[in-house]
Amino acid sequence: MADIALTKKDFTSDQEVRWCPGCGDYSILSTMQSFLPEMGVPRENIVFISGIGCSSRFPYYLETFGVHSVHGRAPAVASGLAIARPDLSIFVITGDGDALSIGGNHLIHAMRRNVELKILLFNNRIYGLTKGQYSPTSEKGKITKSTPIGSLDTPFNPISLALGAEASFVARSVDSDRKHLTEVLRAATAHKGSALVEIYQNCPIFNDGAFDSVKDPSTKEGSLLQMVHGQPIKSAKYGVVKNDLHFEVKPLDQINEVDIIIHDAHHPDPSYAYALSRLSGSELEHVPVGYSAMLLDRVTHHWSTPNLMK
Amino acid sequence: MADIALTKKDFTSDQEVRWCPGCGDYSILSTMQSFLPEMGVPRENIVFISGIGCSSRFPYYLETFGVHSVHGRAPAVASGLAIARPDLSIFVITGDGDALSIGGNHLIHAMRRNVELKILLFNNRIYGLTKGQYSPTSEKGKITKSTPIGSLDTPFNPISLALGAEASFVARSVDSDRKHLTEVLRAATAHKGSALVEIYQNCPIFNDGAFDSVKDPSTKEGSLLQMVHGQPIKSAKYGVVKNDLHFEVKPLDQINEVDIIIHDAHHPDPSYAYALSRLSGSELEHVPVGYSAMLLDRVTHHWSTPNLMK
Amino acid sequence: MTKPVVALKSVVIRFAGDSGDGMQLTGDRFTMDTASLGNDLSTLPNFPAEIRAPQGTLPGVSSFQLHFADHHVLTAGDAPDVLVAMNPAALKANIKELPKGAMLIVDKDEFTTRNLQKVGYETNPLEDGSLDGYSIHAIPLTSLTVGALAEVEISKKDAERSKNMFALGLLTWMYHRPTESTIKFLEAKFGKKPDILKANLLAYNAGWNYGETTEDFANTYEIAPAKMPAGKYKNISGNQALAHGLIAGAQQSGLQLFLGSYPITPASDILHELSKHKKFNVITFQAEDEIAAVGAALGASYGGALGVTTTSGPGIALKSEMIGLAVMLELPLIIIDVQRGGPSTGLPTKTEQADLLQVMFGRNGECPAVVIAASQPSDCFAMSLEAIRIATTYRVPVFYLSDGYIANGSEPWKIPNVSELPDLKVEFARTQENFLPYDRDPKTLARPWAIPGTKGLEHRIGGIEKADKTGAISYEPKNHDFMVRTRQAKIDNVEVPDLHVDDPTGDANVLFLGWGSTFGPIASAVEVLRSNGEKVAQAHLKYINPFPKNLGDVLNKYPKVITPEMNLGQLALLLRAKYLKDIISYNQVRGLPFSTAELVEAAMGVING
Amino acid sequence: MTKPVVALKSVVIRFAGDSGDGMQLTGDRFTMDTASLGNDLSTLPNFPAEIRAPQGTLPGVSSFQLHFADHHVLTAGDAPDVLVAMNPAALKANIKELPKGAMLIVDKDEFTTRNLQKVGYETNPLEDGSLDGYSIHAIPLTSLTVGALAEVEISKKDAERSKNMFALGLLTWMYHRPTESTIKFLEAKFGKKPDILKANLLAYNAGWNYGETTEDFANTYEIAPAKMPAGKYKNISGNQALAHGLIAGAQQSGLQLFLGSYPITPASDILHELSKHKKFNVITFQAEDEIAAVGAALGASYGGALGVTTTSGPGIALKSEMIGLAVMLELPLIIIDVQRGGPSTGLPTKTEQADLLQVMFGRNGECPAVVIAASQPSDCFAMSLEAIRIATTYRVPVFYLSDGYIANGSEPWKIPNVSELPDLKVEFARTQENFLPYDRDPKTLARPWAIPGTKGLEHRIGGIEKADKTGAISYEPKNHDFMVRTRQAKIDNVEVPDLHVDDPTGDANVLFLGWGSTFGPIASAVEVLRSNGEKVAQAHLKYINPFPKNLGDVLNKYPKVITPEMNLGQLALLLRAKYLKDIISYNQVRGLPFSTAELVEAAMGVING
Numbered sequence A, B: 001m002a003d004i005a006l007t008k009k010d011f012t013s014d015q016e017v018r019w020c021p022g023c024g025d026y027s028i029l030s031t032m033q034s035f036l037p038e039m040g041v042p043r044e045n046i047v048f049i050s051g052i053g054c055s056s057r058f059p060y061y062l063e064t065f066g067v068h069s070v071h072g073r074a075p076a077v078a079s080g081l082a083i084a085r086p087d088l089s090i091f092v093i094t095g096d097g098d099a100l101s102i103g104g105n106h107l108i109h110a111m112r113r114n115v116e117l118k119i120l121l122f123n124n125r126i127y128g129l130t131k132g133q134y135s136p137t138s139e140k141g142k143i144t145k146s147t148p149i150g151s152l153d154t155p156f157n158p159i160s161l162a163l164g165a166e167a168s169f170v171a172r173s174v175d176s177d178r179k180h181l182t183e184v185l186r187a188a189t190a191h192k193g194s195a196l197v198e199i200y201q202n203c204p205i206f207n208d209g210a211f212d213s214v215k216d217p218s219t220k221e222g223s224l225l226q227m228v229h230g231q232p233i234k235s236a237k238y239g240v241v242k243n244d245l246h247f248e249v250k251p252l253d254q255i256n257e258v259d260i261i262i263h264d265a266h267h268p269d270p271s272y273a274y275a276l277s278r279l280s281g282s283e284l285e286h287v288p289v290g291y292s293a294m295l296l297d298r299v300t301h302h303w304s305t306p307n308l309m310k
Numbered sequence C, D: 001m002t003k004p005v006v007a008l009k010s011v012v013i014r015f016a017g018d019s020g021d022g023m024q025l026t027g028d029r030f031t032m033d034t035a036s037l038g039n040d041l042s043t044l045p046n047f048p049a050e051i052r053a054p055q056g057t058l059p060g061v062s063s064f065q066l067h068f069a070d071h072h073v074l075t076a077g078d079a080p081d082v083l084v085a086m087n088p089a090a091l092k093a094n095i096k097e098l099p100k101g102a103m104l105i106v107d108k109d110e111f112t113t114r115n116l117q118k119v120g121y122e123t124n125p126l127e128d129g130s131l132d133g134y135s136i137h138a139i140p141l142t143s144l145t146v147g148a149l150a151e152v153e154i155s156k157k158d159a160e161r162s163k164n165m166f167a168l169g170l171l172t173w174m175y176h177r178p179t180e181s182t183i184k185f186l187e188a189k190f191g192k193k194p195d196i197l198k199a200n201l202l203a204y205n206a207g208w209n210y211g212e213t214t215e216d217f218a219n220t221y222e223i224a225p226a227k228m229p230a231g232k233y234k235n236i237s238g239n240q241a242l243a244h245g246l247i248a249g250a251q252q253s254g255l256q257l258f259l260g261s262y263p264i265t266p267a268s269d270i271l272h273e274l275s276k277h278k279k280f281n282v283i284t285f286q287a288e289d290e291i292a293a294v295g296a297a298l299g300a301s302y303g304g305a306l307g308v309t310t311t312s313g314p315g316i317a318l319k320s321e322m323i324g325l326a327v328m329l330e331l332p333l334i335i336i337d338v339q340r341g342g343p344s345t346g347l348p349t350k351t352e353q354a355d356l357l358q359v360m361f362g363r364n365g366e367c368p369a370v371v372i373a374a375s376q377p378s379d380c381f382a383m384s385l386e387a388i389r390i391a392t393t394y395r396v397p398v399f400y401l402s403d404g405y406i407a408n409g410s411e412p413w414k415i416p417n418v419s420e421l422p423d424l425k426v427e428f429a430r431t432q433e434n435f436l437p438y439d440r441d442p443k444t445l446a447r448p449w450a451i452p453g454t455k456g457l458e459h460r461i462g463g464i465e466k467a468d469k470t471g472a473i474s475y476e477p478k479n480h481d482f483m484v485r486t487r488q489a490k491i492d493n494v495e496v497p498d499l500h501v502d503d504p505t506g507d508a509n510v511l512f513l514g515w516g517s518t519f520g521p522i523a524s525a526v527e528v529l530r531s532n533g534e535k536v537a538q539a540h541l542k543y544i545n546p547f548p549k550n551l552g553d554v555l556n557k558y559p560k561v562i563t564p565e566m567n568l569g570q571l572a573l574l575l576r577a578k579y580l581k582d583i584i585s586y587n588q589v590r591g592l593p594f595s596t597a598e599l600v601e602a603a604m605g606v607i608n609g
């Protein structure tokens, strides 16, 4: 525990922030700087490890330890650190290209090993730093510098992928919603084990408006399906209900309130969280946000000698 | 179509087979050599591409084109070939280490791109060629050369992982069950798009008996949950039923036959197949075998000029 | 035109501003308009790694330098004759390279106390006399632009954004550049945003008029077209020329071009360019990483396509294991390394030539591959054809080196006639009995290219050592030794043109020997030296593995050989090892091309030393 | 013992059989028993890449060679004095290396028509006279073994499997080896399978008795213990010695040892060995691939552990990008490359030393790292300590080269006292104000090792070029040049011992200069040459980057320098480039160590040539 209460300012480094004006990364940074004091961990015990990408510049701006590593490999570097130093609180900062394209393998292995890492995936559905090629989360048909006649690939759903990889905690939030993002960070850091937090992040330069449907005040209430433990999973307009062998999103006026699934954030079978993850279409008409922390029969991965030799 | 009907012998190369006596790879090879003639594709239009591992020696033994590439990268090499040459029938042969450890990223990307590849993953839950280290499918606590006090990692479930990666076809079979394996190969090759077929394969040298529960005549009927389209999903002793938000395996005498889920091999929501994939515990008390071919709204990936320029 | 016209032989202009100020675009447009006038030219873009670093700061400065002339131009110029500085940061970052007497155009509006403080100016340099000796034009660029756009319905911010067009208009006027193509360009770019289009056109015009009407500028300048060999020219960047060369070569070879790539600066533009040309039987595949990119290219080559992969240094590091497989499979493969500042992430937007030893040796085992290097932007076209010739004739991986300077720099390129292009037709192996996949052509040592779909050629190959001829797995000690030496011999045996030495008097004592993008700076230094009466020879290596056959003789002939490299002496190491010649290295690793002046000085040191 | 005992100075025995015949185990046991008698020894295992290739075929042959003597032993021997061949394939694969007059022990039972045909023997070599000149002992090994086990309740197959123990028993009798430790070993191994244990013990005994009681063998042999410096010895393989050295060095440094590794032949045994020693504060992490393995090791180093990664050539190729980051971060990191036959998958179970240029240069940019190499199995312990000393003192990545021959070969190793081990204590940076992460120690040029958890040292570092002292991102041209040269200077500045030259008369004309596992063969050739009256000097490089300071002088002193390498001349290239000395290369790339004889011949060619 820190001796004196720290403030947001204490977590702000002296480095000039070098993102484009209006970049979603700014508000994520600000939310993080505000959140860190409440964690109650001394600054020197916090480490941010990133890969390469606009998002991966994040560590420079925090007055903690930080490593800006190589493209896609932050989870590997962070795993080594976490195993050697279980006393530290470690965040991994990554982008959709960094985490899911070149770094996909390290991400899924970090998940299954359940190493004590909090992985924040800034998903802007584009390669920002290399100036606008499509990414593994870009929607099918997307026209970018490298896909002038539209991409052909089905995008990954990062939450589904993490659940396929035995993740013990998955969450989604939005860059501009500081309150929600803070709650998600709180839950992720409270979780024992690895956590994947997908954050929708606007890139005004190369993919502006990608998340308008969940950010625009006129539509967001309708599209964000709130996953709050013990509460029905719904947006202002839609609710999630069972339909025989899977889940569906239906307009509220076509269903009974009692049929709406009550979110069980700790449902032990990841099938449940996976089924929810399928509800976000690539057009983002509906997007579940919140978290699921599977209470699987797993402890956090611990290689360190004392634990093993007891 | 081949001009003359080919036989198993026509698909047998002149290379000496170099696996250990009793290795499960033998029966998979034999099943494949028997199956290929029925595909009706001329030998010269078939290519087997493998990574590195005992299983990856497979291509040498087939009288077709073949590449024994580098560790973990067969899906990448095969994707290039498949895109450049859509006229070919391409199989990828890989092991649990090759596909899921070093090659995990290429595997998941092949799945999401839905490239026309049939990927056969020989899962012996061990590294065979390097003489017995644990693999990403080894059960927790496994004692191997590299984990003398037991492994700490949660294993991947290859089917769950593929479904997390937007797979359009997933299947599981067992090395020794030639009939079942043939059916699965038939379905996989009939499917348009990428297919992941997990094959439980015994390694008598380094992990003997890993699949006894699903191979031993005294237990296999009870543990193999047969997934046959239009039929109830059950073994001789157990059935799969719904339980509120997920699926469960129950002894047949504790459930009503009518409650058993009827397999819908073409259920469009992968949540269904994912929920089934969770039913195989790492102790293999219950193992769903068979396939799910999601009729997703996806065509096979096709980069080739003619298709794009039309 | 009412103002007096001064004729110049050459001019170097540098546009500098914030990353968001559009300096690259401004420079590009001015370059295009200049090229259309028939001047010879060379450009040097220089920008930070951030997409848009914070406004008004030194790290955020982006610049574009253009050298154009009535004669053959070799570099983008050591120092600008004209500096356009859009804010105090741009001034501060560039002023040290501006020689006294040069023209300085600044946007006076940006010299606010706050902006000055941001970059550590304690007093306003426009007022404190520190710029004495320059010909300063402090113009209220922003407010003039905003004023000119009063009638347009756009935000003030959008209006201000057009100020680069004001600057472009002014320079266009000053140097008598034509305006049509820029107008057309703007129409295409902003066709869907009529207000923005209008704003840009008005600003462009306003800049032009400012020059013409105010008394700020006394003269205009004219630079006569350069005399260049007859033909049609197009201004082209290295990356573009390289991509066009690949397309042309693939067409000449009759092969499908398959690019497997993963984006990385400064190579990404090749991917972008090629992905536009599907109609020329080009497939581009953006892979999940560099390993998959080269793996897919190799898979495509195996299938009978021309597999190509493009990347920069860090990507080469990742690709090396797969390239080892390509060496074993003996299939054509082209690996393009557009080098950037290293090591590690290094200086991703800057130039360097420090990957030479990596491409030579960065693989396990004895794993030889061909290495060639382009010397200037327009040369990339020809070297692409060479890469294809070698890869397909010998069935080998070919490393093809470019760098940030060549890739982003541009110059006029003579568009060749298709009839001038070499015949690169390729023969695949045909159906035959007792096919031997590793039986070699006695001349080239190439093995047959036996692609799937050819009846009777079914065979299996891989990365394990293979028996001579049959290609079956072999652990036989003698066979391994034989195959290792054969793969080496195959590379050593590749035919490359002799090294051409430029030594007009034939009795120079000193040879300047370079490779890659140092060509322009070296040639320019040699020109200066010769005009000073020094005797120096120049030769430039485009083929590095194997070296040209006459290289040993060339080195023997000259007592002193200087090799300037933007690394710590990598080519020199290869030359010393092979020829035991005491090469004199001149190295700098600053992320920037050599200046002519420093090479002249270095040479004088050697000549006199 | 009733048979006459012949005293010998040294013996070379080769056990050869099917992969399934347990030849490695047999050789290992005989070696251990021999070590316990105090002979000096050296071993050479040689096996196929398949776990168990098909029975009775040439590719399936696995062998183990042991050279032991009453004096210092340098190699596993050029040619066996005794060949044990368990089947026709083993005979055929090995007979060409057996000198006439040597003893040949074969399992007659295996010489069936079918087995002979499998390997292309048209007539039975035991009968057709082709083996005349050897001292042949054709023993029905299989049937004798099965007969001896009649009383045990096991399958015939299991009974037959024990025949290696019969052979071991026979040789044990013949060379007077003690039996206790093998009996103990078998008891531990088969403790849970009493029938199998019984079978093995009976077969072992039966072999012993066969020698003693039949008239097949006239003599037994004795080899006196070798005189070795006083101390406790243990027979150790290179991989084991390397692992023990790492543990000892980590303990001496006070650091946790963190191994990040991905299995690969022939390096995996280091992972296996280290994973047994958690109680010495060793953590082993089997990563998903080589990149993650080195990444995790680097992450652990960042956290204050001693990060180590182990692999072979293909793994180095994959790790190179991450090693570039380590060079930039300037953290301790040890990268162990147990070289094997290349390129690509190559000859995975064979030895080679063709990764030297890869570890020197296989990274983008100017990216220097230290390179050291062990010379023999027991030397691996000492070199592990050196790797730790250099990595922690200078905070640099250290490549530590071994190869298949050293890794799997074994020899007696003198167990050091802890008090003899060097002090490797490490100091982390302490809490301080205005901490500068790239401020250097003026002597070592090392930057502070500032680990998380230390209040006040919070800082951010990465792979982008860093400003001197502060470590902040910097694109400044001059700073980059400075940092590139500083990183190079730091490596050049590493202190390594001078090269020791063994030149008894001091006036040799010819210097044998080697590195890595060629030490034994070269030393052995030098012994032969000197005993023939030739004057030759020998020196062996264990430090390759940087080279020892006196190397230039050493090279100058000798008119002729021969460098034998199991590659195409990689060290020679470095020497030629640096010293402009015309090194005479002697190369072979057969996946096997040099023989003494060929090196003697090569030297004579140079001496006379």
Ligand SMILES: Cc1ncc(C[n+]2csc(CCOP(=O)(O)OP(=O)(O)O)c2C)c(N)n1
Pocket (backbone or CB within 6 Å): A052, A053, A054, A055, A056, A071, A094, A095, A096, A097, A098, A099, A122, A124, A126, A127, A128, A129, A130, A135, C262, C263, C264, C265, C290, C314, C315, C318, C345, D321
């Ligand atoms: C090995 C390697 N390959 C490629 C690159 C180039 N590169 C840098 S960031 C990036 C992708 C960035 O996309 P993303 O991860 O989504 O981050 P963003 O910039 O969008 O935040 C790429 C391809 C690199 N730096 N290193």
Ligand SMILES: Cc1ncc(C[n+]2csc(CCOP(=O)(O)OP(=O)(O)O)c2C)c(N)n1
Pocket (backbone or CB within 6 Å): B052, B053, B054, B055, B056, B071, B094, B095, B096, B097, B098, B099, B122, B124, B126, B127, B128, B129, B130, B135, C321, D262, D263, D264, D265, D290, D314, D315, D318, D345
């Ligand atoms: C780059 C690289 N790393 C490591 C290896 C060593 N290696 C070969 S196969 C293998 C794993 C084999 O396991 P698996 O894929 O499960 O195949 P199996 O042998 O069990 O069929 C490993 C680690 C290699 N050949 N190349």
Ligand code: SF4
Pocket (backbone or CB within 6 Å): A018, A019, A020, A022, A023, A024, A025, A054, A055, A124, A128, A129, A202, A203, A204, A205, A206, C051, C052
């Ligand atoms: S390019 Fe996009 S993601 Fe990158 S800093 Fe700019 S706005 Fe942000």
Ligand code: SF4
Pocket (backbone or CB within 6 Å): B018, B019, B020, B022, B023, B024, B025, B054, B055, B124, B128, B129, B202, B203, B204, B205, B206, D051, D052
């Ligand atoms: S080691 Fe195992 S998997 Fe490999 S060939 Fe032998 S039995 Fe089969």
Ligand SMILES: [Mg+2]
Pocket (backbone or CB within 6 Å): A053, A095, A096, A097, A122, A123, A124, A125, A126, A127, A128, A135
């Ligand atoms: Mg992104």
Ligand SMILES: [Mg+2]
Pocket (backbone or CB within 6 Å): B053, B095, B096, B097, B122, B123, B124, B125, B126, B127, B128, B135
């Ligand atoms: Mg396996």
